[in-house]
Amino acid sequence: MIASFIDGQANALLPISDRGLHYGDGLFTSLRVHDGRPCWLAAHGERLRQGAERLALPMVAAAVLIGEIEQAAALPNAGVIKVLLTRGDGARGYAPGPSSTRRIVLVYRAPLIDPMLYQQGIRLRWCATQLGEQPRLAGIKHLNRLEQVLARGEWQGADIGEGLMCDAQDRVIAATSANLFARFGTELLTPALDRCGIAGLCRAAVLATPAPGFTVAVANLSRLDLRSADELFLSNCLRGIVPVQELAGQRYPSMQAARRWMQSLHPALGLPTPI
Amino acid sequence: MIASFIDGQANALLPISDRGLHYGDGLFTSLRVHDGRPCWLAAHGERLRQGAERLALPMVAAAVLIGEIEQAAALPNAGVIKVLLTRGDGARGYAPGPSSTRRIVLVYRAPLIDPMLYQQGIRLRWCATQLGEQPRLAGIKHLNRLEQVLARGEWQGADIGEGLMCDAQDRVIAATSANLFARFGTELLTPALDRCGIAGLCRAAVLATPAPGFTVAVANLSRLDLRSADELFLSNCLRGIVPVQELAGQRYPSMQAARRWMQSLHPALGLPTPI
Secondary structure: OOEEEEOOEEOOEEEOOEHHHHHOOEEEEEEEEEOOEEOOHHHHHHHHHHHHHHHOOOOOOHHHHHHHHHHHHOOOOOOEEEEEEEOOEOOOOOOOOOOOOEEEEEEEOOOOOOOOHHHHOEEEEEOOOOEOOOOOOOEOOEOOOHHHHHHHOOOOOOOOOEEEEEEOOOEEEEEOOEEEEEEEOOEEEEEOOOOOOEOOHHHHHHHHOOOOOOEEEEEOOEHHHHHOOOEEEEEEOOOEEEEEEEEOOEEOOOOHHHHHHHHHHHHHHOOOOOO | OOEEEEOOEEOOEEEOOEHHHHHOOEEEEEEEEEOOEEOOHHHHHHHHHHHHHHHOOOOOOHHHHHHHHHHHHOOOOOOEEEEEEEOOEOOOOOOOOOOOOEEEEEEEOOOOOOOOHHHHOEEEEEOOOOEOOOOOOOEOOEOOOHHHHHHHOOOOOOOOOEEEEEEOOOEEEEEOOEEEEEEEOOEEEEEOOOOOOEOOHHHHHHHHOOOOOOEEEEEOOEHHHHHOOOEEEEEEOOOEEEEEEEEOOEEOOOOHHHHHHHHHHHHHHOOOOOO
């Protein structure tokens, strides 16, 4: 970590009564930094606002938060900004009570990304850990992330790049830290996230960015559906569009749609754009 | 809060990279203190050990932890000890990685409990927030508690003492911070917690403490089942056995079983024992 700020002050120590620690009572988002500027800043701010509304967390002034993120992004070597909003300090007990939202802004170096990733794609596996259904929390990036921790703990080593998670009905939902798209002919589909999962901003960007010759839609997808897909790719705000080379032994040689959306979305993220 | 200790040192400030904050990656338990001694200490230690095993969290030396809890309980005015174990500091990302478990011991005053509570019982309501099913996390007291926060946020004011939560199949699971028992004649039943919910130590004590004339068992209970119950009570390590006077308008005048288990369990907790 390069730097950390709590409520606008350089600070690496959190009061021990913070409800983010006690209950995961808060939200987060991670922004990519390119040339000293936070990418997709307005969308990240809006995501935090929507999440705060869902949790009835008093929202901080957008201008203050945006200013802090911009300052953090301008620090030398800043590559990723992680913003956490928590319900601040509370008395013992679950009752939310009156509280003032705490802003935590963390600055990290850019993750090392092999540019070949975007040419060759990554290998995926299935995770045994399922996502529980919770419509009241589905879609938002809150701080209750033990399911992802358990799923990500299922494998080690760099040969597997990500793991796909299903819900208890065996509907495919997402990778542990990225959303999934599957192409069937000219139709690109991404799982519905109204019962579980996190609706990522890069997923939203794919849905909102039409590409000639393709349609994009939200759907329920089973494991079996993926076997007949022509192409898979992942989306994530830090790595952009990542093609999938293989899932549990099945190869997906096409990167037709992935390339198209890399061309649309990667320039703003400062990520490679394969021809 | 009276005092706080991190890894055995008096300290109220947590490193901002703690995975308890970032992902709720950890466990907790709350102990009642009576006459300067932590109640049910061995059971709390064992609960943490079992939870750590479930999360693959390296367990701290039991003797160290128990010593710290005993020292904390001996502080003036100590009434409740909350122990949190987190996966310590981590790099960015869900992967658990090598870590060393962080011990957090917090000391609070005793909660104010009106002794009439044990004579008259409390009033309950239904919570609209459901518990998501997640067998891998069910039963343990981990730090992902947004469901309880949302449920407890559904009402204010002291006239309602607790809210009952169901799963998505409308099975009754527990109150927001206590387990539930329902008596049908001589049979006492408590909800199964293999899909969601927290298996409290006071619940375990009720299940393990036979009372002449009653049987106790774990079962699936629907909302409708509770309408035909002769008696309801809650169990919790801090308040012990709490009779239920009313649930959503229906009255439960009998406190026959509640009194019996208060007599068995309350002396060790230093709680009132109605005759």
